[in-house]
Amino acid sequence: MRHTIELTPRLRTAADLVPAGARLADIGTDHAYLPAALLLEGKIPYAIAADLRQGPLLRAKETAKQYGCRDKMAFRLCDGLRGIRPEETDAIVIAGMGGETIAQILAAASWVRERNVPLVLQPMSSLPDLREWLQKNGYAILEERLAREEETIYVVLFVRAGETPPMTAAELWAGRQSRDGLRGAYLEGLVHKLDRAIAGLALAREGRGEVRKQELEQVREGLLEMKKEWDAWQR
Numbered sequence: 001m002r003h004t005i006e007l008t009p010r011l012r013t014a015a016d017l018v019p020a021g022a023r024l025a026d027i028g029t030d031h032a033y034l035p036a037a038l039l040l041e042g043k044i045p046y047a048i049a050a051d052l053r054q055g056p057l058l059r060a061k062e063t064a065k066q067y068g069c070r071d072k073m074a075f076r077l078c079d080g081l082r083g084i085r086p087e088e089t090d091a092i093v094i095a096g097m098g099g100e101t102i103a104q105i106l107a108a109a110s111w112v113r114e115r116n117v118p119l120v121l122q123p124m125s126s127l128p129d130l131r132e133w134l135q136k137n138g139y140a141i142l143e144e145r146l147a148r149e150e151e152t153i154y155v156v157l158f159v160r161a162g163e164t165p166p167m168t169a170a171e172l173w174a175g176r177q178s179r180d181g182l183r184g185a186y187l188e189g190l191v192h193k194l195d196r197a198i199a200g201l202a203l204a205r206e207g208r209g210e211v212r213k214q215e216l217e218q219v220r221e222g223l224l225e226m227k228k229e230w231d232a233w234q235r
């Protein structure tokens with residue numbers, strides 16, 4: 001039997017944000033590497049591995065068997081948090097899904113906010129939408145960390161019930177400014193993404209998409225300001 005799991009930087013960053021001692025619910029668990037790694041490390045006593053599909057849940061059971069942590073894990077075939085009872089979890093991870101799906105899952109489970117359950121969220125897309133949704137729905141983004149795997153930089157959010165002060169359009173895109181070592185590369189990547197989107201909108205017929213183009217140009221300006229500030233910190 002194997003006794004450790006080496007997580008990828010993305011999952012390691014998410015795992016590091018899970019509060020020690022929490023009974024964890026990992027939603028969209030797939031292979032369940034994150035909860036199994038935390039159980040093996042002794043950071044958490046118990047985990048629920050949940051997934052919408054049977055195939056990923058079977059992979060999760062296989063991981064638990066392989067690493068000898070089946071007795072500390074429960075498995076749920078369910079959509080989002082629908083199969084989790086509020087009293088059986090102290091922290092929730094939702095990683096590797098689109099930001100809109102994450103928002104839908106949270107919108108369907110108001111108990112998460114009411115009970116102030118700590119959340120570790122790792123969206124793969126639609127970050128501006130997710131940050132805005134969190135802000136408008138009574139959640140505070142307490143911390144954001146970045147993780148790099150080859151050319152991709154991932155964002156991991158630590159969130160709890162509370163108020164997020166108003167964010168500028170650029171902050172909705174990039175999160176609040178921080179001194180994270182990957183921040184410069186992350187901001188550059190976002191500026192390139194915006195350049196492509198703005199170029200696409202410029203090709204559209206006159207008038208169509210003009211408002212959106214102006215919005216994106218404003219976001220781009222904000223990101224360049226953040227990048228300038230971050231560069232100054234590096235000197």
Ligand SMILES: C[S@@+](CC[C@H](N)C(=O)[O-])C[C@H]1O[C@@H](n2cnc3c(N)ncnc32)[C@H](O)[C@@H]1O
Pocket residue numbers: 011027028029030031050051052053056078079080081094095096097101105
């Ligand atoms: C790309 S995998 C991510 C696996 C792991 N969490 C990670 O970050 O490496 C996404 C998983 O989320 C599951 N999923 C998608 N929508 C879901 C939902 N609404 N509720 C539960 N699981 C969902 C999929 O079946 C899939 O196994």
